[in-house]
Amino acid sequence: MLNVSDDFNKAMKAENRRFETRIKVGDRIFTKNDINSWVYSGGSISGETFQIGSTFSNSIKIEFCSILENIKELTEVTVEVGIATYDADYNYDNIPPEKVGSARVGYAKLIHYKPTVYEYVSIGTFYVTKCDPDRNENKTTLEASDRFVFLENEYVSELTYPASIRDVALEIANKSGSIINETNFSMISTSKINKPEGYTFRQAIGLIAQFEAGYARFSRINQLEIMQLIDPKFAVSPAEYFQKGLTKNELMYKIGGISCTVSVQSESGNEQVTYLAGSNTGPQIVLENKVMTQSLLETIYQKISNVNFYPFTLNWRGNPALETGDWLTLTDRDGTPFKTPNLSYTLTFKGGLTATSSANTNSSAQTVSAYSPPLNQIIKEINSRVDAAGKNSVYDGTEEPPYPKEGDIWFKKNGPDDEIWIYTKLADGTYDWVMTTSTRLSDEIQEKIDNSVPSDEIVKTINLSQEMDGKEWLKITGAKIWLTDQTRIDDAIIQDAMIGNLSASKLTAGTINASDVNIINLNASNISTGTLTAVDIEGVKIKGSKITSVGEDFSMLQDNGAITWIRNSDGKEIFKFFTTLMNLKEGNVRLEVSDSGSLSIYSKKMNKNFLSFSGVGTNMSGYANLDKLSITGDSNSLSYTPTSFEYQSDG
Incomplete structure (x- = not known):
């Protein structure tokens, strides 16, 4: 989810919302007065199966209310949408009626001097793939896709193999001319793979996303990233749904197993070998990856084995700060909250904003007949572990454990959250699973966080008054206070006594005035250039020089x-x-x-x-x-x- 202000989110949830849009096509800028509509389509791990390794190309379709001339293919298009965080039309005072003699003056509207303020977020950077002017209707329809349109050429690697997955990812980005999110790429695995051949740049970066159990995308600021599902703790209240806007599949989707068929060189020639990980029941993910190994497939499965959610479709008011791959907290018709990922996201702008979020993954169970993973017995053993007392069992997974006994513990994965359930005797004498704790915050705690003092107010509180008499000080004590590179210290406030030890290796710039400094025991081997002026040299042997x-x-x-x-x-x-x-x-x-x-x-x-x-x-x-x-x-x-x-x- 994009980083926006509290005012932005508050305005998004308000009953009355005012939007503006800014569209730049080449060197020309358009606003909502210049268009009829635009529709943004974004995706992540979307499809009938949980498509890890997806390289979904986000796109936008814009209908202008005029004829656009000389729009060339691959012209850059940037789109922003803004919401009025301060709307001047809703911020005025009604002056009560007054009598002037026997006449009454009615209500007067006092227009506030402060203009409407918009906060904008980027929808993305796109490149024109189609431009269709309609002179009869006096409109132009423009279609554009994100930077994946430049990654369709063949990828030929020049690395020495086996090479690390991270190095391959960096080469793909460099050769395709893509700008990367450096922090994101630094977290890519360094496991070794063989040379990927016969792939385009787009397909090759999809392989990297497979190994990371995620998807590849170009972010809203046009940087290439390898992403996994993220939980921004974002909730959509039923008040934001359209009528009958939520459709929920009551059959939970949970990954059963993963398979990948590769060609392996043997003495008799190339053989087709299928690697398997996970279970042979439930929804299956079938990968295509020529450089996959059994070990890498097992690693991928461990990363996504606990992913579970209810497939859904939601038509709602929308929030442009929300992104694909973000978990949503929704509420079903029974009033029960649940989390599900925003795998596909469509935003429609027609002066106002509407949205469709969905995760239409097929959750029906299926069996792969040829599936016989060697780790089945180990998995079954792990799923039921005996606790330290030797009396109760400890379970994990999403399926309710069969034949439990009192005191058994169940570590249940619920979307991005982890829950602990204990099989307990209830007041009526029956037994059932009771949730004791969860990483999901309660509604009460979440409300307190949402309504807590904003960060800027905390800063104002800590920023003590300048009228202090010097007897009051703010003292922060702690062993793990970390000042980042964005910390600011005013000039000339650090005195001599405040500096413990200063390493000269940290001095990389500036001038030291020798008239203010006495330097002793100087190692002359470190003097490599420059001119010595007005220097008296005593007791020195000069060797090997003219x-x-x-x-x-x-x-x-x-x-x-x-x-x-x-x-x-x-x-x-x-x-x-x-x-x-x-x-x-x-x-x-x-x-x-x-x-x-x-x-x-x-x-x-x-x-x-x-x-x-x-x-x-x-x-x-x-x-x-x-x-x-x-x-x-x-x-x-x-x-x-x-x-x-x-x-x-x-x-």
Whole structure:
């Protein structure tokens, strides 16, 4: 069931209802003034049998009161219906008559300033399959179906098999271009199946729905989903029925067994094998599924073995928030409430709204003659278990246990609800089954829930007044309070003392101002990019990297022990100072000078060169500008001045 407001449901049950509709065909929007009617047909697990794996295509038929031109096949159509949750025509005051002199002024109608308010729900997204303009009647009939019209192409899987059912479902959706309900798909089974071949996308997603014991559908917001029956606790009161609107089959439908015939490879070739699960009595479900196995069939049966309901047809006022697959609580002519699923749903809009809900499943018993499941004896044993005291039996199922004795317990499945019955001695001395508890809420409790304080009023109650003096606080204590991603915390209200431990791994965005933070023991291996500016580095070994110092005119590069000076203007290498191996691999320090370059040792104090070496072409020159040069050995020396040259020896 769609999520709507309490005002919406209240307006739906009101005696006077005002509706509006919005229909978008391509880029054009129409309202109820532009149409004569529309009829929506929806289905789930509908048919003569409980059709798990159904891919019912919801459809709509719209009759416009004009000629629509240029409507192309598969044009997108969206339909919404709204109900007036506030109707201005019913919200006005009658002013009592007053006398003016001897004249009487009659009742005056005071029109309220607030306009009518509509709350809309989506009926679905459809695609045009037929458009029939009738120029004689000046009308156009348009028929459209949901997105299953795009799933009729062949499905060719590219997965590696065996593959999980969930992976196959995701591939079907991706290849067919369908948007999925991610939460819904995350709950699909991960059991392995073989490759499904020879199916369309629509048939293949039907196989997935079979394994989930449900049906496939495109939701009202056009998302692909695999659904099972859901109980929204929705009741339709007899006041909402049309005259003689309810037809109930008094023979309850309950699944007897399931069978599926598959082709299995054997030594003699392909053989047809029929897998069976459940009982050979009662209504039978026959599946077609080439990749079915006995184990998977047993799992499917366990999911639906307790489904039971009374087939019915109900013509009533309708509620567009109700969906196919929702359980309904109805009341029969005897005043007895019962639950039954809304398997087929038709909504008709002609300014007002009417509906037909039904579950016309064949509930007559039948027997499959070739049915001989191996688990029959086990099932019979489970259906009658002895309790811990060893005196009474415990039964389950929908059929009344035969030959009970006082104190026996019966776990009875009643639609979506579970009931516990005990065989009890009554006041008149007779014995009968007495229901002691049920998951179905009593009418009294359900009424209290329905009339409880709305959620918005609870919020208003908890939202304490801003005029509080600070002495009153709302304190919530609990070990299982869960704040979801939609919880809102205002800016700048969490203080330092409110944070226990903060993991830096949670910081994924933003800026940390280093002027406000001192970082110690930083692991440099985690610095992978960026620029370090104005940093003093002490006591550090730099390994395996090139160091470049860039100046205005020259750059210095240190690499592998060599220091190279490069001219920035043209990138030319000027000098290179490095070590090399010579002779007996003895070390040699070498200074390389570029072409036509020179080497000088310069005295800044005296503003002249001590030594200067240069080379032009193939000639090399050396110059010295010294007042004295001395060369001293162990026992001799040689000295030079501009006016003398002296050699001394101690020997």
